[in-house]
Amino acid sequence: MSVRLDEIDRKILVELQQDASQSLDEIARKVGSSKTPVWNRIRKMKDAGIIARQTVLLDAEALGLEACFFVLIRTSEHEAEWQRKFLATLRARPEVLEAHRLAGDIDYILKVRVKNARAYDQFYQALISEVKIYNVTALLSMEEIKFTTILPV
Amino acid sequence: MSVRLDEIDRKILVELQQDASQSLDEIARKVGSSKTPVWNRIRKMKDAGIIARQTVLLDAEALGLEACFFVLIRTSEHEAEWQRKFLATLRARPEVLEAHRLAGDIDYILKVRVKNARAYDQFYQALISEVKIYNVTALLSMEEIKFTTILPV
């Protein structure tokens, strides 16, 4: 599954990450190649799963999703059944944009985007009513200093 | 700047977020409209800044970026000049995917993606050598349970 990428592959990925609406000819010109090889490289990287999805990024503020919380979770439960239910809950909730299982004394971190603090509280109440959680700390974002989906390739 | 979205606009945003490579005809069919009105709605939402960017999402693991850290930062410095330098550093560092200024006793949270723990340490050393930081806690992700850029519209 691990495809070795050369300089041109990397340049293509940079361009696509920055603006996926560019035409093949445009990308080819920028990376110093021509259409067909660029097209073949992109296809190869899609097949290899390196390019996962093509999407649009929306402005959360413009959509009225003005509150962003990072939620630190400690749990006393570590059985498989509890975990299955917890994960299913997170995956089902559209306001949960990210969830990670952590090493260390904090077990999980979530990134949650909602309209306002009240909407967060509703999410929180729903979560703790569905699964038993030992300790929750919510960190409220005052300002998004940086957000990028561009990975350094 | 706030554009009111109707049901069709929302459906279009759902489709575009799920797969931006779909043709206009396909989206039009799914949302129960036709090509030109869908195109006009998309253009309006781009102009309004609701649709911010069109991009591809890459698979970090496939690219060898196997370590993800959430970094909790406390600082004793709160002057404008310190903050300016801190933000400039974060923005310049491609391994910093997200940075938020927080309310509460933790001042900042970062999401950092790197190849491995050593690469994180290099980032950490570079960061603390550039700006004075009072306290840093790094949370290591063991498993990405959920990651989505799809906002609930």
Added chain:
DNA sequence: TATGAAAGCTAGTATCA
């Protein structure tokens, strides 16, 4: 507003060097 037609581009493929 939506529709349909029309113009100009682009993706994807085939062929050649």
Added chain:
DNA sequence: TGATACTAGCTTTCATA
């Protein structure tokens, strides 16, 4: 392999209802 040429289908625009 990479460049060139082709075409089907797409985006974008515009006239019309």
